[in-house]
Amino acid sequence: MTDPAPPVIEIRDLHKAYGRLEVLRGVSLSARKGNVVTLIGSSGSGKSTLLRCCNLLENSQRGEVLFEGEPVEWRGEGARRHPVDRAQLIRIRTNLSMVFQQFNLWSHMTVLQNVTEAPVTVLKRDREEAEASARAYLTKVGIGDKCDAYPAQLSGGQQQRAAIARALCMEPRALLFDEPTSALDPELEQEVVRVIRALAGEGRTMLIVTHDMRMAADVSGHVVFLHQGRIEEEGPPSELLDAPKTRRLQQFLSAAAAA
Numbered sequence: 001m002t003d004p005a006p007p008v009i010e011i012r013d014l015h016k017a018y019g020r021l022e023v024l025r026g027v028s029l030s031a032r033k034g035n036v037v038t039l040i041g042s043s044g045s046g047k048s049t050l051l052r053c054c055n056l057l058e059n060s061q062r063g064e065v066l067f068e069g070e071p072v073e074w075r076g077e078g079a080r081r082h083p084v085d086r087a088q089l090i091r092i093r094t095n096l097s098m099v100f101q102q103f104n105l106w107s108h109m110t111v112l113q114n115v116t117e118a119p120v121t122v123l124k125r126d127r128e129e130a131e132a133s134a135r136a137y138l139t140k141v142g143i144g145d146k147c148d149a150y151p152a153q154l155s156g157g158q159q160q161r162a163a164i165a166r167a168l169c170m171e172p173r174a175l176l177f178d179e180p181t182s183a184l185d186p187e188l189e190q191e192v193v194r195v196i197r198a199l200a201g202e203g204r205t206m207l208i209v210t211h212d213m214r215m216a217a218d219v220s221g222h223v224v225f226l227h228q229g230r231i232e233e234e235g236p237p238s239e240l241l242d243a244p245k246t247r248r249l250q251q252f253l254s255a256a257a258a259a
């Protein structure tokens with residue numbers, strides 16, 4: 001049976017350049033509710049840019065971005081193109097919560113304050129309710145005892161889990177991860193992978209940029225290989241990672257395995 005609901009995130013034939021540098025050259029992808037899509041590719045292939053175009057942190061020059069079937073309304077052409085409807089932009093951005101490689105926690109706020117800040121200020125949630133929800137999410141990611149600690153008092157893996165709790169506390173429709181484990185030592189990395197795997201198991205919609213092929217194989221249903229701003233190959237992890245068809249993906253995977 002086909003799913004009648006539109007994808008949570010969809011992009012169609014997206015083009016993005018920085019000046020004369022064409023970073024995305026006609027990329028289309030979508031994630032339906034519960035889909036976990038991973039983006040892989042060499043450094044500079046456009047993965048972060050693509051993720052940032054999805055939640056409108058970056059403008060694109062051509063192509064469509066749709067959130068739950070609703071197309072972003074643009075004004076202007078080419079390099080001047082930008083979203084016209086501010087309410088739509090905020091709705092999309094708050095519904096596609098991003099988790100960054102470098103955690104981006106506020107160093108002067110406790111973990112609890114970090115997690116409740118946006119729900120209270122952006123979503124205008126009641127502070128007590130936001131705190132109760134924050135404590136629940138911090139417990140879920142395994143750091144319920146760190147509510148009153150400052151980020152500097154946490155390990156990298158704990159900081160990243162706090163950042164994931166912060167993203168979850170926005171009750172987003174999808175989570176966007178940009179290399180969530182690359183700043184971490186291998187043993188701390190596993191703590192974060194476990195959390196992401198649990199989120200995938202709950203049926204959360206996620207787009208994940210990663211260099212970790214094991215995580216891609218483990219958590220995602222669909223893998224997209226970007227090469228120089230185009231999708232070179234895509235498919236289920238069993239096909240894409242175990243039986244790559246294109247020479248470029250074969251080379252990329254052997255380099256990744258040797259690293």
Ligand SMILES: Nc1ncnc2c1ncn2[C@@H]1O[C@H](COP(=O)(O)OP(=O)(O)OP(=O)(O)O)[C@@H](O)[C@H]1O
Nearest residue numbers: 018019021023041042043044045046047048049050
């Ligand atoms: N703000 C910017 N201004 C100009 N060029 C940029 C900007 N951001 C990215 N680029 C360029 O766009 C290209 C794609 O960058 P992007 O960060 O999307 O790559 P990536 O696939 O995420 O790489 P990595 O694996 O190293 O994170 C690169 O050539 C990069 O130098």
Ligand SMILES: [Mg+2]
Nearest residue numbers: 047048049178
């Ligand atoms: Mg990147």
